[in-house]
Amino acid sequence: MRIIFVVCCMLINTALYSQNKITVSSPNGLLEVKVSMDDGISMYSVNYKGIVMLENSPLGLLTNEGDFTSNLSFVDASTDEINNHYTQDKIKTSFVKYQANTLTYTVKNEEGKQIAFHFQVSDHDIAFRYELPKWGDTRATVVEREVTGFRFPSATTAFLSSMMKPMTGFARTAPSYESGYVTDVALESTTAEYGYVFPGLFKIGENGWVLLSETGVGSNYNGSHLSSFKDGLYTIEYPQMEQNNGFGSTGAQIGLPGFTPWRTITVGKTLKPIVETTIPFDVVEPLYEASQAYQYGKGSWSWIVWQDNSMNYEDQVKYIDLAAAMDFEYILIDAWWDERIGYEKMEKLINYANSKDVDVFLWYNSNGTANDAFQTPLNKMNTSFARKKEMKWLKEAGVKGLKVDFFGGDKQETMRLYEDILVDANDHGLMVIFHGTTLPRGWERMYPNFVGSEAVLASEMLIFSQGVREKEAFYASLHPFIRNAVCSMEFGGILLNKFLNRGNKQGQERLTTDSFQLATGVLFQNPVQMFGLTPNNLSDVPVFELDLLRKLPTTWDETVFIDGYPGKYSVLARRSGKHWYIAGVNAENTAKTLKIDLPMLKGQEVSLYNDDKEIQPTLQTVKVGKNGELTVTVQPRGGFVLTH
The missing domain is CATH 3.20.20.70 (Aldolase class I)
Structure with missing residues (x-):
């Protein structure tokens, strides 16, 4: 077997094998990821055009069924190629060709349980995730923590937005990805108490740029963020326990075999690859088919300037007329519409809008138990039976989309709510915008009726x-x-x-x-x-x-x-x-x-x-x-x- 393994490695020109140190390169050969083992700890590093962009950084997971952060040993590795293309009408480009070389690097812990680090390397992008097989009769596990890290060269500066303190802000709805930014600052000064949201941008001295993020997070996992800078690196952090009013795990419950979301690294000498990257969508797939062809476009919106007092029939007519005069496709009718206009008059208003070739989005409060947000409609989106009943009415009334507000948090429990709303909305032919929300992570491709988030x-x-x-x-x-x-x-x-x-x-x-x-x-x-x-x-x-x-x-x-x-x-x-x-x-x-x-x-x-x-x-x-x-x-x- 040893002879066969060595011969196979010699035939693969995308990876270089040296005992347990393995390098996988991009199709053009300029971007390299090296995965290695050092005293039982798995590490990776990133070079671009021969220049170090990330120094040796840790890999590993801690689960309730095994520790994969230390005392690991190398098992084997395999490589492959991806040559894919797809169309997508909701992102920065409509046709994407994705070519990458892959490396699957398998290790085991002291108990003999295995885990794999799977990397996909395209010309400017790296996506990697953890892949967990079944361990004997074990078919489920809870991922409690990651030690995934990002160790930058010393000359690096950061462009970051801090994570908000849980259960603070308006009606205890934080975190909602609404903080300002520090720009071009030394890493040592990035010490925010709750870390930093994705994405994070880093300038590697005069040598280029790196953008960090994650993608592929749905009901399958929790959202994560970057820690503050400590001990020379940033690490992946899971949600704070205080999020979601203290309810739900901070980790992720997954079935086996299973995998984590993708961590993504975009690299360039200039900012061009950063701006033009499509990696959040390259490595995910649609989770379901669109129930219909959704129409995108522009809309008017009274609340943003005229605020709560505009939530009356007469003012909404003015904004419908504005949308019609501007050839806009939509009007968004915001909070309090159910109390101040009412369902019966809303149907009349929708008919008026349609007579002007304008369609309607309606606002909803996501809340029922997670925070103190009080605006209505309330308790319509947080349970399955209430949601489906409401969406049945929305479809019959001719509404085309929802804006759902006030989530606050990245726990798996909250990610399930996002997905449940999207799936049920698609069943009723409704598009969804999220507000007071987390970063969408590949959702434009994963969910056909998702049409945007604030964050x-x-x-x-x-x-x-x-x-x-x-x-x-x-x-x-x-x-x-x-x-x-x-x-x-x-x-x-x-x-x-x-x-x-x-x-x-x-x-x-x-x-x-x-x-x-x-x-x-x-x-x-x-x-x-x-x-x-x-x-x-x-x-x-x-x-x-x-x-x-x-x-x-x-x-x-x-x-x-x-x-x-x-x-x-x-x-x-x-x-x-x-x-x-x-x-x-x-x-x-x-x-x-x-x-x-x-x-x-x-x-x-x-x-x-x-x-x-x-x-x-x-x-x-x-x-x-x-x-x-x-x-x-x-x-x-x-x-x-x-x-x-």
Whole structure:
């Protein structure tokens, strides 16, 4: 057997075997993962173009049926290749080719029980997970803890958002992935008490970038996050016990054979692979078929600016008329609709919307037991019988989608609730947006009727917080590189009131330009976008801005990184069919002149939406150079959009 094993290894050019040290490379040979054993501890490291991106970092699980964190011994290894392709209409690109080389590295503990580390390495991405076989008659286990770690070179700096303290914030609904960011900071300073949410971005000195995240989390597991920096590395941490009001395990209960979610590592010399990665979707599969063809698009939404007082029949008619005037597909009717409009009048309102070619999303509180959120409809989504009864009515009334709010936590118990809502909604032909929520982890592909999650310090906080308004451009420049790089992001943006309230005369002043707001419609990717326009915008906003929003897509065939640096500025190009949209924002306090390279538009005339020196919105026709270059000046807290 030993001779056969060695011969087989010599025939495989994707991996190098040396006793228990094994290297698997990407198809282009530039990205390498080395898995090894050191004194009974399994380790891995990552090199890109011969440069260390992750130093030796630990692997391992602790389960209630065995310890796989130490005193391990090597069993065997195998390699393979993946050559796959798929189409997906809800992510940053519509057609994906995924090629990777794989390594399955099997070890055993002192009791002889085995576990495998399975790696898939494509040209810029690594996905790995733990695979657990049956152990004798044992067919179930609880994974209690991971020691999976990420040890970066010493020159690395971090771009991270902290995990919120459980059972705090509004009505004890935290954590909901709504914290700010530290940017370009030394690892030693990242010591947040509850760690950091996925994804996390790291700059490896002058050698490149690494984005960490996870994917493939449904009812099968709990969501995880990064620890604070300790003993020279970050580790995977499971939810705090306090989440979900202290109910449910912090680990995961799985059947055997079984596996964990994927941990993902995206690597690049530049930020281009970070922005363009599709790894969260490459390694997951749809869990069920769509019950129908779902339609994506844009919507109006009264609550974001007009708030709770707009939850009445007359104001919702105004927002239906706004959606119709803007050629939007949807209106989102938010909290309290059941009490302040009522089910019977809601059916009448839905019929009115449909007469205007507008469809309806309705808001629901996810809660029943987990926190103190009190807005109604309440106790409609948290149990199976109540949910199915409600969704039967929704389908009969002609509602097309739900926005479900106030989850707070990453325990497996909560992940089951997400999945249960999605599965039941699909049975009734309903799309789902989640709010006050966790990061979606591959859900765009896993769940056909999932159409977005907040999981970001989003537009509502622009209404409530002066500090967030002051940092709006800063955060927007981060999202294409971090939060929105791994999944869709239902931000609820494009606010064109000068003051973010119903009167639009004084109060919460918007500190970004109109062109900045338009640019976020391209920068922020989500298949259904509920925008913050108000009825008065039909007459107090330049017509050319409204015309751009009327034709703006929400789904894309291609996304290309153009330029930027997280926290300073960002420029992306997205293609829908034959039409390109290029958008950029400037987070800094001085105007920035950019020479951008647009090879897809060489020598062509394009429409440029921008701000002049007086910060007034402008529209002009410009021509891209024959070499594909175009110079654009972006005002402080401003932005631009190019359309073709």
